[in-house]
Amino acid sequence: MSGMGSAVENVTSDLSRHQLTEYVAFLKPFLAVLILWELVAQLGVIPNHFLPHIYEVAEAAVIYTSTGEIPRAAWTTLKRALAALAIAIAVGVPLGLLMGRFRLVGWFFDPLISIGFPVPKVTLIPVFLLWFGFGSVPKILLAASDAVFPIIISTYAGTKGVDKELIWSARSMGFSRLQTLRRVIMPSALPEIFNGIQVGLPLSFIIVVVAEMITGGGGLGEILVRAARFFETPKEFVAIIAVALLGLTFDRLLRIVRRRILHWN
Amino acid sequence: MPSSTLTRFRALPAKSTLARPLSRGIPIAIVFLVWEAISGRVVPAEILPPVTAVFAAFIELGASGEVYGHMIHTTLRGLVGVLFAMLIGIPLGLLMARNERVYRNVDPLVSLTYPVPKSAMIPLVMVWLGTGHLSRIVLAIIGSLLPMLINAYNGAASVGKELLWSSQSMGVDGHEATLKIVLPSALPNIMTGIRIGIIFSFVIVISSEMIIAQTGLGVLVSQAGQFGEYARVFGTILWITVLVAGLDRIFLAISGRILWWSEEEVGSI
Numbered sequence: 169m170s171g172m173g174s175a176v177e178n179v180t181s182d183l184s185r186h187q188l189t190e191y192v193a194f195l196k197p198f199l200a201v202l203i204l205w206e207l208v209a210q211l212g213v214i215p216n217h218f219l220p221h222i223y224e225v226a227e228a229a230v231i232y233t234s235t236g237e238i239p240r241a242a243w244t245t246l247k248r249a250l251a252a253l254a255i256a257i258a259v260g261v262p263l264g265l266l267m268g269r270f271r272l273v274g275w276f277f278d279p280l281i282s283i284g285f286p287v288p289k290v291t292l293i294p295v296f297l298l299w300f301g302f303g304s305v306p307k308i309l310l311a312a313s314d315a316v317f318p319i320i321i322s323t324y325a326g327t328k329g330v331d332k333e334l335i336w337s338a339r340s341m342g343f344s345r346l347q348t349l350r351r352v353i354m355p356s357a358l359p360e361i362f363n364g365i366q367v368g369l370p371l372s373f374i375i376v377v378v379a380e381m382i383t384g385g386g387g388l389g390e391i392l393v394r395a396a397r398f399f400e401t402p403k404e405f406v407a408i409i410a411v412a413l414l415g416l417t418f419d420r421l422l423r424i425v426r427r428r429i430l431h432w433n
Numbered sequence: 434m435p436s437s438t439l440t441r442f443r444a445l446p447a448k449s450t451l452a453r454p455l456s457r458g459i460p461i462a463i464v465f466l467v468w469e470a471i472s473g474r475v476v477p478a479e480i481l482p483p484v485t486a487v488f489a490a491f492i493e494l495g496a497s498g499e500v501y502g503h504m505i506h507t508t509l510r511g512l513v514g515v516l517f518a519m520l521i522g523i524p525l526g527l528l529m530a531r532n533e534r535v536y537r538n539v540d541p542l543v544s545l546t547y548p549v550p551k552s553a554m555i556p557l558v559m560v561w562l563g564t565g566h567l568s569r570i571v572l573a574i575i576g577s578l579l580p581m582l583i584n585a586y587n588g589a590a591s592v593g594k595e596l597l598w599s600s601q602s603m604g605v606d607g608h609e610a611t612l613k614i615v616l617p618s619a620l621p622n623i624m625t626g627i628r629i630g631i632i633f634s635f636v637i638v639i640s641s642e643m644i645i646a647q648t649g650l651g652v653l654v655s656q657a658g659q660f661g662e663y664a665r666v667f668g669t670i671l672w673i674t675v676l677v678a679g680l681d682r683i684f685l686a687i688s689g690r691i692l693w694w695s696e697e698e699v700g701s702i
Binding site: 194276291370373388392397405 | 537635
């Protein structure tokens with residue numbers, strides 16, 4: 169997208185013009201989906217409480233945003249998911265690094281991770297309820313226990329993949345083991361670590377929302393189940409859109425952070 | 434394309450010695466021993482049932498035959514959904530790589546919906562289609578479609594231009610080239626997409642079963658939880674893990690056979 173303008177004086181207007189047409193091209197398919205939706209709703213083949221009109225959804229969006237119900241729930245879900253991701257990073261990155269650097273640690277955790285990874289973590293919800301009660305704690309910990317696996321695996325793989333000669337030369341230049349880890353290995357493994365975090369981020373959102381659906385305790389997941397139970401379909405769509413926006417926004421933010429930090433990569 | 438994060442992952446590095454299974458078994462044995470030792474002593478057995486009780490519950494679920502009906506339902510829901518997602522996602526992914534117009538119209542939808550947690554659709558789909566098989570199959574499609582589509586697209590888009598040019602000069606073009614040149618070259622990526630799709634499909638099916646269902650492994654877990662039978666909860670989770678990991682192994686074996694000619698391996702999450 170960048171570097172499109174050829175003549176220097178025309179660069180800005182050219183770029184914005186180009187970007188505008190690109191945005192329009194990008195939005196066209198969504199417009200088509202919306203029109204199709206409204207057409208089907210107008211035809212009346214599908215009952216209104218299954219498929220509301222678009223303006224009804226828009227109205228519900230205004231109402232539940234102004235009452236604060238949706239923003240409050242979104243904030244709750246967001247806090248839980250981000251706390252889970254933070255825990256997963258705080259545990260997963262050091263563990264992956266240690267596994268890659270110390271053979272004993274790798275030997276011990278490698279098999280445990282390969283059995284733990286395929287367990288669908290949502291099934292542990294009853295257990296986490298028993299251990300940590302209702303509220304936010306079991307949801308955060310469950311989501312963290314899911315998101316931690318890709319982070320460990322990618323950090324481990326990234327650490328093992330660091331050029332041996334790079335490590336040797338750092339050591340011969342008098343770096344301590346810890347210094348080598350922080351100043352040489354961490355930066356080289358960083359792209360892989362980011363891959364793991366990018367996989368872990370949606371996982372933590374998914375688990376938090378599902379846990380809220382099953383156990384309640386506020387958040388968008390609870391609204392999703394309640395609105396469905398009472399056939400409040402416009403509200404249901406608003407909550408789905410809210411979840412979608414959260415997931416999307418944080419995916420994009422993570423990409424920006426990645427580009428900032430890995431600009432040298 | 435957002436899929437690069439998915440396809441770049443490889444399974445944990447493997448050593449190939451005979452001592453490996455034994456060496457890998459030791460840490461697992463240590464964890465089980467510690468678990469067994471603290472249960473009922475450090476932690477009450479109601480909070481953490483001993484490993485032996487978990488395995489007893491696992492065997493009991495199988496010996497009584499109770500688990501099989503649920504397992505068959507969950508498996509059918511997950512796999513039928515994967516099948517439909519394959520039928521939609523793979524051709525569409527290939528088409529996106531081969532046809533600029535299709536790409537322009539589908540790519541915005543895919544790139545914006547890909548990072549969205551699909552499990553938010555569970556209650557709505559159940560309002561629409563009830564709580565039987567149909568809603569779960571649709572959920573399985575929703576859960577597994579995009580990884581398949583994106584991987585098929587990536588595989589097809591990375592086919593070398595030279596290969597296409599030389600086949601064109603030999604008179605292979607259009608749909609024939611898609612079938613004979615692009616599809617085989619994209620096959621390793623396509624298989625990776627299916628592998629990820631299978632896992633996503635089962636996660637969303639089991640999640641939906643935990644929310645509300647008459648049958649399925651998910652409801653077996655949540656019922657055992659409601660009755661406070663935690664050994665049974667763990668025993669059922671063990672069955673679910675055996676099912677999901679087992680299907681993954683079977684799929685890996687099948688794709689190894691199909692891809693015997695390829696230098697590329699099937700990737701994982």
